[in-house]
Amino acid sequence: MPSPTTPAPTTAPPPARRRAPRSLRNVIGGELVDGVRTFDKVDPVDGALVAVVHEAGPAQVDRAVAAARGALDGPWGRTTVAERARLLRRVADLIDARSEELVAAEVGDTGKPETLARDLDVARAAANFRSAADTVSAAGLDAYLTELHDGRRALNYAVRAPLGVVAVIVPWNLPLLLLTWKLAPALAAGNAVVVKPSEETPSSAMLLAEILADAGIPDGVVNVVHGFGPGSAGEHLTTHPGIDGVTFTGESSTGSAIMRAVAPRVRPVSFELGGKNAAVVFADADLDAAIAGLARSTYLNTGQVCLCTERIYVERAVFDDVAAGLAEHARRLRLGRPEDPATTTGPLISVAHREKVLRHYDLALHEGAELLAGGGVPTLGDGLDAGSWIEPTLWAGLDNSHRTVREEIFGPAAVVIPFDSEEEAVALANDTDYGLAAVTWTGDLARGHRVAQRMRVGMSWVNTWYLRDLRSPFGGIGLSGIGREGGPHSLGFYTEPTNVCVQL
Ligand code: NAD
Secondary structure, three states: OOOOOOOOOOOOOOOOOOOOOEEEOEEEOOEEEOOOEEEEEEOOOOOOEEEEEEEOOHHHHHHHHHHHHHHHHOHHHHOOHHHHHHHHHHHHHHHHHOHHHHHHHHHHHHOOOHHHHHHHHHHHHHHHHHHHHHHHHHHOOOOOOOEEEEOOOEEEEEEEEEOOEEEEEOOOOOHHHHHHHHHHHHHHOOOEEEEEOOOOOOHHHHHHHHHHHHHOOOOOOEEEOOOOOOOOHHHHHHOOOOOOEEEEEOOHHHHHHHHHHHHHHOOOEEEEOOOOEEEEEOOOOOHHHHHHHHHHHHHHHHHOOOOOEEEEEEEHHHHHHHHHHHHHHHHHOOEOOOOOOOOOEOOOOOHHHHHHHHHHHHHHHHOOOEEEEOOOOOOOOOOOOOOOOOOOEEEEOOOOOOHHHOOOOOOOEEEEEEEOOHHHHHHHHHOOOOOOEEEEEOOOHHHHHHHHHHOOOOEEEEOOOOOOOOOOOEEOOHHHEEOEEOHHHHHHHHEEEEEEEEEO
16 A cells, blocks of 8 residues: 555646745835845755845844834824725735735745645735725724713723834744734734744745735835844844834744843733644534544644644544544645645645654654554655655544643644543643634534633634634633734734823
């Protein structure tokens, strides 16, 4: 039998998408600006050079913050909600018009299947802009008059102004989706921003900067600086005295470092951080739907979605069926080139990240896990073996006392664990330092509501996963974050209220 993770047999291998490596500079005040040095961005599919990226030093970050401040003091600071909503809708239309370029940029940086980049990342980027335009339009008045208390002796009302210069720092897993999720509401509320994309995924932010300019967003409103975290653009930005707040998506430990960085100047933060998300499967669930749903929530984007399931609690009566069904799904996933329509699963983002995930694979076995699927590095041939490929993996035989069940892996791997009662399932799911997302699979609607409401998480799904209404609150509890973004919740972070009290 061929290895389950060999590329899908296709009539003829599709031609590899390969473009000449690009040089990516910082975007500051509408100009392309060199960095202090450059670094290479390689393709995780096969290790080929994708781009040479200019790393911003303190001087470039300083210029970017000054450009943003200047934009706030200029015509952008006097735009109306209606004008900004119109600009954001134009951005969304241009994203649609240039979607294939954005797909190519996202695929070149991440190696994810083209279909995924098209249907998830790029489609959501346009939707993020439209949703922010709708939200800010619904908020109505230009000053967002949010409350009015007409007392006998005084009239109190609160007006909202933009937060100011916002640092937007994002990770590599869904680069454009997560950047626009923060950028669109920040602009809708009238802020100016300095964006720092991940060092692993600098490309789509550059195309987006072009699109923003073409849509008519003035120079300096959105600046892009490239580089790493500590000792690089990320740290220069978060320690800069000119920023008024930080919105960040990434690892919990990085969130903690950013909190320390902004602490001396007490800046507000909005954090969307890591997860160790649970799924709970009751015996009364539609098992085929549950297994297919678990396969998606565990292995989508090679497990590199903050919402991915890494702990699966299954009622004992159906444990063997669910474990076997999910292992079968894991073995059927097709690793391969992004442009091949048969490909379901791309590589991990980098060889360095694969090293980290493989350490978890070793740890699981060391802790006594039973391997149900995957567990190693596949041999794919076809020039792919210099990439950062890994096998989709499933373990049993562990419980909540094991590190494998407690630490975020951020790869295509999960543990299945049996339970005997609803009470036990809830307790096991909530036994974590994280609190991002959970899924409950059940055929009993009352139980679905009951269990979903008891999950200590920001997002609790029933019989589905990653179904999103962009107006609803998104964020995490505990190590998974601070604050909520989405619709009016985003405007709460990206604006500052001032209460006005007039004696009558
Ligand atoms: P990361 O924290 O390593 O990096 C994220 C960004 O922060 C990058 O741009 C990086 O350069 C920058 N950065 C790193 N250290 C910094 C510092 N000291 N100061 C300023 N900036 C710094 O995260 P990652 O590896 O890129 O992404 C994976 C993580 O993101 C996972 O933990 C995942 O769960 C989390 N994530 C969370 C959500 C969510 O919505 N909750 C969404 C996606 C990813």
